Amino acid sequence: MDHWFAVAASIGGVLAISCFLAVGGMFVAMMFGWKFAVLTGLAQTGAALVTAIVALLLIFGGWRMVFIAAGTVGLFAFLSVAVLAITLYERKVLARFHQRLGPMRVGPHGILQPLADAIKIVTKEDIMPAWTDHAVFWLAPIAFFIPTFLIWLVVPFADGWVVADMELGLLYLVAFSVLAIAGLFMAGWSSANKYSMIGGLRAIAQLISYEIPIIVIVITLGLTAGSLNISAVVNAQNTAWYILTQPLAFAIFFLAGLAEIGRTPFDIYHAESEVMGGPFLEYSGAHWAIFYLAEYINTFLLGVFVTLLFLGGWLGPVLPAILWFFIKVFAVIAVMFWFRGTFPRFRIDQLMSLGWKFLIPLAFVNFIVTAVVAFYGLPAYVLAIIELAALVGIAVLVQSKLTSPSRRPTLRLISARELRDAQ
Amino acid sequence: MGSLIAYSFLAALIVGGALGVVTSRNVAHAALFLLTTLAAVAGIFILSLAEFLALVQVLIYGGAITIVLLFALMLTRLEEFSNVRDNTQWPMAIIASVALLVVLVGAIFASRPSGAALRGASFQEVGTQLFTKWAVPFEVASLVLLVALVGAFLLARGGGNPGDDGIRDGGNRS
Numbered sequence: 156m157d158h159w160f161a162v163a164a165s166i167g168g169v170l171a172i173s174c175f176l177a178v179g180g181m182f183v184a185m186m187f188g189w190k191f192a193v194l195t196g197l198a199q200t201g202a203a204l205v206t207a208i209v210a211l212l213l214i215f216g217g218w219r220m221v222f223i224a225a226g227t228v229g230l231f232a233f234l235s236v237a238v239l240a241i242t243l244y245e246r247k248v249l250a251r252f253h254q255r256l257g258p259m260r261v262g263p264h265g266i267l268q269p270l271a272d273a274i275k276i277v278t279k280e281d282i283m284p285a286w287t288d289h290a291v292f293w294l295a296p297i298a299f300f301i302p303t304f305l306i307w308l309v310v311p312f313a314d315g316w317v318v319a320d321m322e323l324g325l326l327y328l329v330a331f332s333v334l335a336i337a338g339l340f341m342a343g344w345s346s347a348n349k350y351s352m353i354g355g356l357r358a359i360a361q362l363i364s365y366e367i368p369i370i371v372i373v374i375t376l377g378l379t380a381g382s383l384n385i386s387a388v389v390n391a392q393n394t395a396w397y398i399l400t401q402p403l404a405f406a407i408f409f410l411a412g413l414a415e416i417g418r419t420p421f422d423i424y425h426a427e428s429e430v431m432g433g434p435f436l437e438y439s440g441a442h443w444a445i446f447y448l449a450e451y452i453n454t455f456l457l458g459v460f461v462t463l464l465f466l467g468g469w470l471g472p473v474l475p476a477i478l479w480f481f482i483k484v485f486a487v488i489a490v491m492f493w494f495r496g497t498f499p500r501f502r503i504d505q506l507m508s509l510g511w512k513f514l515i516p517l518a519f520v521n522f523i524v525t526a527v528v529a530f531y532g533l534p535a536y537v538l539a540i541i542e543l544a545a546l547v548g549i550a551v552l553v554q555s556k557l558t559s560p561s562r563r564p565t566l567r568l569i570s571a572r573e574l575r576d577a578q
Numbered sequence: 579m580g581s582l583i584a585y586s587f588l589a590a591l592i593v594g595g596a597l598g599v600v601t602s603r604n605v606a607h608a609a610l611f612l613l614t615t616l617a618a619v620a621g622i623f624i625l626s627l628a629e630f631l632a633l634v635q636v637l638i639y640g641g642a643i644t645i646v647l648l649f650a651l652m653l654t655r656l657e658e659f660s661n662v663r664d665n666t667q668w669p670m671a672i673i674a675s676v677a678l679l680v681v682l683v684g685a686i687f688a689s690r691p692s693g694a695a696l697r698g699a700s701f702q703e704v705g706t707q708l709f710t711k712w713a714v715p716f717e718v719a720s721l722v723l724l725v726a727l728v729g730a731f732l733l734a735r736g737g738g739n740p741g742d743d744g745i746r747d748g749g750n751r752s
Contacts, residue, residue: 326637330633337648360649363646
């Protein structure tokens with residue numbers, strides 16, 4: 156029950172924070188200017204949290220609950236700072252790919268740029284177009300943010316450093332990541348804008364399709380580790396990281412995860428050159444900021460889960476566990492930015508084909524092979540060899556398909572006589 | 579005390595959401611109310627110490643079913659449904675609802691748990707029971723889903739020309 160208390164506390168806390176951000180920040184900024192707005196926003200948020208904690212303490216009793224609630228609040232604060240760091244990280248890494256310097260003006264080497272951006276976004280006017288479905292439009296960012304935040308409760312940052320160490324942690328991850336789709340629907344539908352609507356449709360199609368390979372891979376890992384507890388999965392990688400024993404599962408998970416969080420090359424539902432931001436098109440100010448925050452938290456989340464499930468989490472020599480964890484997470488996130496700097500966007504039909512005709516069958520085959528290996532108690536390297544062979548085979552196949560002569564448009568000069576004869 | 583307050587809150591959410599589903603004139607609002615109700619039911623499962631069931635409830639009902647419903651809604655024109663509040667099937671719906679209520683109440687009273695039995699079943703226990711003792715009902719449930727899938731497929735193919743529609747003609751030919 157303690158775990159679920161954390162979940163309930165987070166829902167209440169996030170609701171309170173979102174309300175104060177969206178309403179309080181806007182009004183105070185309009186009345187008194189942004190400096191005052193930031194201060195009152197912080198004070199309001201703090202007051203709301205204190206009230207929530209005291210209320211929960213009175214209702215449920217017990218100091219243990221206060222510790223859990225404090226862990227939840229700490230997690231929220233940590234995530235806000237982490238998102239600021241990741242936006243700067245992305246701009247700096249991308250700038251390297253573009254041979255630029257990136258933000259340099261605010262603070263030394265631009266390290267205060269994200270803070271300036273955050274203040275700018277929160278104090279902007281929050282416009283709600285007259286034709287929108289007001290209640291749904293207003294609730295959409297919160298409905299998108301809450302499941303995103305709730306997933307973090309089961310994330311272990313090091314051995315035992317977790318708010319709710321659930322037995323069914325991996326199932327929890329899958330269940331709440333599906334719930335976020337409702338927020339995207341609400342945003343896309345209530346905006347009553349054709350681009351938002353198309354973006355929302357794309358989002359639902361993409362997210363429910365790519366949820367399936369993720370679920371199958373998660374089950375596969377649970378099967379190998381013998382538990383759905385995330386810490387147990389990490390500790391099971393003590394001998395060999397799962398990226399070594401299950402490289403194919405890693406590839407499927409990473410690709411499907413990129414699609415699930417809508418990052419390049421799968422940023423189809425908010426593609427600015429096609430649907431102009433998709434479901435988020437009509438949003439501005441603090442409401443847009445909540446979407447933005449959730450998107451970056453998702454980016455961080457994929458890095459964290461790739462690290463936990465395939466790169467051995469906090470396991471590593473010499474350095475402290477928490478440091479290893481963040482080194483790996485930021486390396487994975489760097490790969491995601493590298494993708495963004497390298498690959499063009501997929502088309503929606505290519506995306507659906509890739510998901511349904513390729514990743515889902517492959518995930519199921521991978522599951523069956525893993526189950527057979529686990530059932531007969533074969534050593535891990537057997538699985539590693541099979542999966543590596545499959546991965547190399549697929550890579551060769553894709554490479555030969557992409558570069559086959561038949562796919563290249565061939566140009567040939569023909570004489571006028573030849574053309575006449577052909578006709 | 580705490581669990582009583584939590585239960586009352588969740589029950590209010592469930593009943594309010596269900597009322598919203600049947601009374602709201604807007605189909606998208608009705609779908610979102612349905613999502614609220616189903617999510618609150620997951621909360622009731624948690625209070626009953628059924629963690630696994632709660633997570634599956636969120637995943638299947640909150641995630642998959644409602645989201646597919648919303649997807650279908652986005653593809654339709656809302657003006658067509660703006661004034662739909664009931665249809666000709668309501669007598670059948672009453673019979674089905676009352677029958678379900680009778681079955682559920684009967685099941686609750688038949689299997690009244692004793693105080694000692696109140697503890698959460700572990701994930702392993704659920705799995706073992708599901709694949710040994712209850713394997714046949716489990717498979718029958720998957721069969722029902724398969725039938726629904728085939729039905730959806732037939733509906734989606736629509737009323738084409740019977741001559742070139744292999745599946746629909748299959749029964750007649752044999």
